[in-house]
Amino acid sequence: MITKDIICITCPQGCIIKVSGDPEKGEIASCEGFKCPRGKKYAENEFVHPVRILTSSVKTEGASVPLVAVRTSAPIAKELQMEAMEEIKKITVSGKLVPGDVIVENFMGTGADLVASGSLE
Numbered sequence: 523m524i525t526k527d528i529i530c531i532t533c534p535q536g537c538i539i540k541v542s543g544d545p546e547k548g549e550i551a552s553c554e555g556f557k558c559p560r561g562k563k564y565a566e567n568e569f570v571h572p573v574r575i576l577t578s579s580v581k582t583e584g585a586s587v588p589l590v591a592v593r594t595s596a597p598i599a600k601e602l603q604m605e606a607m608e609e610i611k612k613i614t615v616s617g618k619l620v621p622g623d624v625i626v627e628n629f630m631g632t633g634a635d636l637v638a639s640g641s642l643e
């Protein structure tokens with residue numbers, strides 16, 4: 523059993539929510555300090571399955587800039603982030619891109635796409 527203080531980022535109040543349990547087993551013993559149900563849900567999810575939007579950049583070919591910014595279209599498991607960075611290093615893009623263009627669909631089977639967040643002329 524462990525206890526974590528999780529800062530809720532769902533709204534600007536930034537409540538500090540104390541969650542106890544066994545995240546490996548997905549078990550939550552207690553959750554305190556939230557001021558609304560959205561915060562409780564956020565803290566419990568963050569405790570057992572933390573996720574993050576991944577932001578990075580990929581190499582370009584035949585463009586005036588060497589790199590273009592990318593991000594995942596939805597949060598992916600925090601534990602996948604290092605592996606995802608290694609995958610991103612293997613990618614090279616060319617041609618025109620505008621923010622939101624999909625570079626890799628269902629990136630690493632996460633259900634999120636890897637999309638451009640910058641432009642390429």
Ligand code: SF4
Binds near residue numbers: 531532560562
């Ligand atoms: S618990 Fe509710 S009120 Fe507190 S930061 Fe999260 S969303 Fe905002």
